Amino acid sequence: MTEFSIKWHESEDDARITVVVLAGSIDMVSVDALTKGFDSLVESNRCFVIVDMERVDFVSSPAVGALMGCRRRLIEKKGNLVLVGLTPSLREKLNLMGANRIFRYYNDVKTVLSDYRWEHDNLAQKLALQVPSAPAYVPAIRRLISSVVMQKGYNRKDAFRIETIVDELANNAIEHGDHEQRKFYIEFSLDREKVEIAVRNLTRNLDPALTQRVKQKFENPVVDDESIRGRGLALVKMLSSELRLDIDTGGTTVHVTKVRED
Amino acid sequence: MSEKESLQIEFPVDADFIPAVRKFVAESSLIEGFTPKFSYRTEIIVDELCNNAVKYGPSTQGASIKISCEFKDDAIQLTVQDPGGNAKDVQNLRKVIGANENNTAFVGHGLEIVRMLTSGMEVSQTTNGETVIRVVKRRSQNLIDTLTE
Amino acid sequence: MESKQIKLEVKEVEGRANTRIVEFDGDLDSTNVESTLDKVNSIYGEGVANIVADFSKLRYVNSTGLGILLHISKTAKVNKWNFKIAKVNDNVFEIIEIIGANTLLDIYDDIEDALNSLN
Numbered sequence: 001m002t003e004f005s006i007k008w009h010e011s012e013d014d015a016r017i018t019v020v021v022l023a024g025s026i027d028m029v030s031v032d033a034l035t036k037g038f039d040s041l042v043e044s045n046r047c048f049v050i051v052d053m054e055r056v057d058f059v060s061s062p063a064v065g066a067l068m069g070c071r072r073r074l075i076e077k078k079g080n081l082v083l084v085g086l087t088p089s090l091r092e093k094l095n096l097m098g099a100n101r102i103f104r105y106y107n108d109v110k111t112v113l114s115d116y117r118w119e120h121d122n123l124a125q126k127l128a129l130q131v132p133s134a135p136a137y138v139p140a141i142r143r144l145i146s147s148v149v150m151q152k153g154y155n156r157k158d159a160f161r162i163e164t165i166v167d168e169l170a171n172n173a174i175e176h177g178d179h180e181q182r183k184f185y186i187e188f189s190l191d192r193e194k195v196e197i198a199v200r201n202l203t204r205n206l207d208p209a210l211t212q213r214v215k216q217k218f219e220n221p222v223v224d225d226e227s228i229r230g231r232g233l234a235l236v237k238m239l240s241s242e243l244r245l246d247i248d249t250g251g252t253t254v255h256v257t258k259v260r261e262d
Numbered sequence: 263m264s265e266k267e268s269l270q271i272e273f274p275v276d277a278d279f280i281p282a283v284r285k286f287v288a289e290s291s292l293i294e295g296f297t298p299k300f301s302y303r304t305e306i307i308v309d310e311l312c313n314n315a316v317k318y319g320p321s322t323q324g325a326s327i328k329i330s331c332e333f334k335d336d337a338i339q340l341t342v343q344d345p346g347g348n349a350k351d352v353q354n355l356r357k358v359i360g361a362n363e364n365n366t367a368f369v370g371h372g373l374e375i376v377r378m379l380t381s382g383m384e385v386s387q388t389t390n391g392e393t394v395i396r397v398v399k400r401r402s403q404n405l406i407d408t409l410t411e
Numbered sequence: 412m413e414s415k416q417i418k419l420e421v422k423e424v425e426g427r428a429n430t431r432i433v434e435f436d437g438d439l440d441s442t443n444v445e446s447t448l449d450k451v452n453s454i455y456g457e458g459v460a461n462i463v464a465d466f467s468k469l470r471y472v473n474s475t476g477l478g479i480l481l482h483i484s485k486t487a488k489v490n491k492w493n494f495k496i497a498k499v500n501d502n503v504f505e506i507i508e509i510i511g512a513n514t515l516l517d518i519y520d521d522i523e524d525a526l527n528s529l530n
Contacts, residue, residue, distance in 0.1 A: 013321045088482050091445070092452055100449060107277075107441075110321040114276050117323065126326070127279065130270040140289040147282035151442075277441060281416055302471070302502045309473045313441050372474040378509050 002055055004030045008037055013113055017048045023055035031066040038070045047079020050112050054085030064097045071102065084109055118152075124191040125152075133174050133181045133201070142166045145188055152190060158261055161239050162195055168232040169199040169254050176252075177201035193260050194241075200253040211247055218245045218254070267294055268332040275319040275327055275344065284308040287331055287340075294333040300401060303379050304338060310372030311395055315344040318393070337381075337400045345392050352393055355385045417443045419450050430461040430529065432522060436468040439476035448479050451494075460492050463525045467498040477512055484516055493517070495525040 004024035011017040018041060024030070041049065051067070053059075059067075071081035082104045086094065091105065106112050117123035127148060131137050142163040150159045166186070173184045181202040189196040206214070218233065237243050242257040269290055273279040288305035292298065308329065315327045325345050332339040355373070377383050380397040387393055417437035424430045431454055439447060454462060472480075480496070487494040497519045499507070507513050519525040 013323075088448060088479070091448070092486075095449060095452065096456075105445065107445075108317065110275060110316070110319070111277060113321050114274070114278075123323070125274045125276065126272075127274075128270075128272040128326075130268075132267045132269060134293070136293045137290065140286055140293065143289070144282045144286040147285070148279060151278045151282065281438065281440060281442060299502065305471065306473060306506060309440060313473075313475070375474050375506070375510060 002057060006030070006033050006037065008041075011050070011109070011113070013109075014116070016046075017050060017113070017116065018046050019050045019052060019109065021052040021055070025058045026056060026063040027058075027060040028062050028066075031060075031063045034063075035066055035070065038073065042073055042077060045077070047074045047077045048116065049074060049079070049081045050084055050106075050109055051081060052084050052109070053090065054087075056090060059090070059094065061097050064094060064099055068099070068102050080104075082106055082112055084112060118192060122191050122193065124189045124196075127188040127190075129186045129188075130183055131186065133177055133184050135171065135174055138167055138170045138174070141170055141186065148188075149190060149195065153192075154190075154260060155262065161261075162197075162258060165197060165236050165239055165256055165258060166199075168236050169197065169256065172232070172254070173199045173201035173252075176203065178203055195258050195260070197256045197258070198253055200251050202250070203247070203252045204249065206247065206252075214247070214252070215245055218243060266332050266334050268330060270328065270330045272326045272328045275316055275321065275325045275346075277313065277316050280309060280312045280316065283312060283329065287329070290331065291333070291338060296333075296338070296401065300399075304340075304399060307340060307376050307379055307397060307399065310376045311340065311342040311397070313372055314395070315342050315346075315393075319344040319346040337398055339396065339398050341394060341396045343388070343392050343394045345390075352385055352387050355393070355395070416440060417447065419447065421454060424463075424526065427461070427526070427529070429459055430463065430526070431459050432463045432465055434465040434468060438471040439469060439479070440471065440473045441475040444475050444479040447476075448483065451483055455487070455490070455492055461529055462487075462492075462494050463522055464494065464496045465498055465522060466496055466500065466503065469500070469503060472503050472506060474510065477507065477510060481512060481515055493529060495519060495528065497522045497525040 002024040004026070005022070007021045009019055009021075011019050020034075020037065022034075026034070038049075041047070049070075067081070074081050083099075084106045085108070086105055091100075094100065094103075114123075118125075127145070129141065129144075131141060145166050146159045146163045149162055150156065154162070170184075170186065177184060184202070185200040187198040187200075236256065240256045240258045242255070244255040246253045246255065269287075271283055271286065273283055284305045287308045288301045291301045291304045296304070312327065312329070319325060319327060328343045330341045376397060380399045382398045384396045385393070386396075417435065417439055420434040420436065422432045422434065424432060433451070433454065451462065484494050495517045498521065499518060504513070507516065507518075517525075519528065
């Protein structure tokens with residue numbers, strides 16, 4: 001059995017977060033040291049705490065109760081306490097004491113930071129793809145993006161709308177790219193409130209007149225019998241809060257912003 | 263096809279992205295003409311490599327993992343690059359890869375599974391300190407394949 | 412964030428009060444091993460002694476998922492419970508074989524076979 005130890009430090013990656021590394025046996029005696037530590041944290045308003053339990057062998061049930069109490073105090077000050085690094089057996093013991101109903105468990109500190117920034121900083125996360133310019137890839141791309149947004153908490157309806165936008169833009173990029181285009185690019189950024197999609201293809205030597213016409217089509221997508229794509233663009237425009245086209249010497253980038261609807 | 267197709271994905275050091283990314287690569291392998299069985303094993307490989315990259319990658323904001331996938335006629339080459347890692351990590355990784363095949367204590371060692379599913383695995387470090395794992399999976403190279411295909 | 416990749420459905424078995432069939436639907440991977448473990452533990456915790464895991468809808472499992480299955484199996488043995496697995500698809504079975512877990516897990520072709528072995 002490892003000797004009990006407790007170490008406190010500010011997270012190297014985010015000064016707002018405190019990491020407490022516990023080791024050994026956590027019983028009522030050691031919990032005393034823990035509670036005193038929390039007292040000073042609360043006093044100095046450092047209310048986000050990650051408790052690293054990777055080297056913990058044993059936790060007594062009064063100790064779990066004390067940890068729950070610490071968490072409650074932090075929650076009252078709009079903070080939180082999460083547990084990281086629990087082995088399966090320790091998890092099972094804690095769950096028997098109802099800990100899983102109170103604490104959020106994480107596998108690693110990194111994911112805690114990620115979630116924290118997502119919630120508190122409205123952190124945007126980016127996904128970038130470079131894909132062969134082939135229609136067969138489009139369903140796979142939209143499934144990728146749909147999965148990601150749902151994993152991040154967007155509901156099915158929003159995910160479907162986003163999928164529709166991606167499908168349309170991707171098909172467009174493939175269809176209207178240069179003949180020698182072998183790849184096209186998608187950059188996808190999401191945060192708690194919105195997603196931003198940028199799809200870029202290769203279009204060189206577009207004459208000014210054509211450039212104008214293309215820009216026009218984006219500004220005012222027209223639905224006519226000959227243009228399946230017109231219908232699609234009109235749909236994208238309806239689904240998004242912003243639709244923008246950038247044409248430079250290398251290619252064309254379509255930017256779409258879509259705000260989360262619920 | 264003489265010229266190989268390739269794709270690249272860059273995603274945050276965040277496990278939430280992994281299921282979607284591994285399925286995308288698996289689906290892409292089907293598009294490029296590999297069998298469903300091959301595609302499933304590719305999914306496992308990508309999953310294990312990404313989980314490894316997320317686990318040992320940095321927590322700095324904005325850090326990302328890059329996967330590139332090159333499709334050749336009879337093989338796929340997967341490269342996973344993460345900005346984390348120092349010489350010691352690379353050394354440890356190499357140990358896992360070079361581990362004895364009779365080592366049955368590798369449950370949870372996803373990289374062992376990758377090693378068994380692929381015909382070559384290489385770990386290196388770029389000049390800016392990124393860890394790179396590269397694997398090649400041929401259409402029909404592991405034992406299970408030769409028994410059943 | 413909670414994983415949406417797997418669904419576990421628990422079914423009772425006629426004539427066997429302390430046995431349950433647990434249907435695994437989806438992918439068992441690093442994003443959901445813990446919730447799966449919690450669910451299985453809570454079933455045993457209710458006084459169930461035997462679980463037959465129906466893997467017919469389990470499309471995919473990675474090394475972390477296998478690790479959890481082995482852990483569940485080991486815990487069951489220690490407590491003199493049963494954890495049996497039935498209807499594993501070819502792809503999942505090959506991965507189990509590759510890491511050598513097929514000898515460590517209690518695997519049957521059919522649910523009936525698994526249930527019969529409980530006697």
